[in-house]
Amino acid sequence: MRLSDQRTADFTSERERLVRLSYRMLGSVSEAEDVVQDAWLRWAGTEDEIGAPAAYLTRIVTRLCLDRMKSARARRETYVGPWLPEPLVETADAYETIADDVTVTLMVALERLSPLERAAFLLHEVFDVALTEVAVVLDxxxxxxxxxxxxxxxxxxxxxxxxxxxxxxxxxxxxAFFAASRDGDVAALSALLARDVEIHSDGGGKVLAFRNVVRGVERALRLFVSAHRKALTPPTFLRTAIIDGLSGYVSLDPSGALQTTALGIRESKIFAIYIVKNPDKLTHIRV
Structure with missing residues (x-):
């Protein structure tokens, strides 16, 4: 096999993992794709023979992500309302076979880490890279x-x-949650929501969304009932999906705008709701 053909084969076999790593680092599907494309250009342009393609590509992608995270963190500081990652949407039948254990709950928590801490955690804890190799990647x-x-x-x-x-x-x-929130059904919502439920709604200042995280079942109930009363038309359910490892659904809000809703569930109660409405984060979602 020619070297160029082998390079293509090696990259193709690693591509899905590299996209997931980039996405976990950046929280953006589009930026993850851009990073992997940049990595491909560097990989294809390397004339030396590479003995460990997976390690080499991991190193390239991680360093490209770290470079991008500097500007990404600056954008987060001026972001309007709660920030959520671009939703990584998979079919509902992927629920018990997802490739890693990173959920949107963890993605939000990862924002508290420094770029190097985030890289070290993801590489070692999620992608099973040995700490000695992580040290090489991070220099x-x-x-x-x-x-x-x-x-x-x-x-x-x-x-x-x-x-x-x-x-x-x-x-x-x-x-059941979609139907109860659509109908403003207090009894059904009360049965579904945990007492300490949190609602994260990301509109990015582009569309109407909660400007702060909503905490507690009483406030959540008031908001859902109020939204139901104000809606001129009901929201439209499109399909169930797995969104960053959590069960959820894709829908249209009463204005017809696309949104995704991911649900953190424990003991059959919803303890976290993550709603992405920012249209810039939904361009990759199939309607």
Whole structure:
């Protein structure tokens, strides 16, 4: 096989993993695709023979992401309202076979980390890269990388917890929540929502959304009832989906605008609701 053909084959076999790594680093599907494309150009243009393609490509992608994270963090500081990652939407049947255990809950928690802590955590804890190799990727001493990974793990360990709920039950709850919120059904919502439920609604200043995180079932109920009363037309359910590892759905709001809703579920109760309405973050979603 020619070197160029082997390069293409090696890159193709790693591409899905590289896109997931980039997305977990940046929280943007479009930027992740751009990073992987840049990595391909560097990979294809390398004349030397590479003995460990996966490690080499991981190194390229991680460093490209770290460069982009500087400007991304600056944009977060001026972002209007709660920030959520661009939703990574998969079909509902992927619920029990997702490629990693990163959910939108963890993605939000990862925003608390420094870029190096985030990289160390994702590479070692999620993508199973040995700490010695992580040290090479980040160009840091192994001892320093161990500290980065340890600090990151402690910071996000609660958010990483996954709760056991079957695919059928998760889909049932997602459909029931859509119907209850559409109808302003207080009794049904009260049965579905945990007392400490949180609602994160990302409109980015582009569309109407909650400007702050809504906490507590009483406030959530008032908001859903108010939204139902004000809506001139009901929202439209499009399909169930897995959104960043959580059960949820894709829908149209009463104005006809696309949105995604991901639900954190524990013990058959919804403890977190993540609604992405910012149209800039939804261009990759199939209607």
């Amino acid at each position: 840091r001493e192994p001892a320093a990388v161990r500290q980065l990974a340890s600090r990151a793990r402690k910071n996000v360990q609660t958010a990483r917890q996954r709760y056991s709920v079957g695919a059928a039950e998760a889909e049932r709850i997602a459909r």
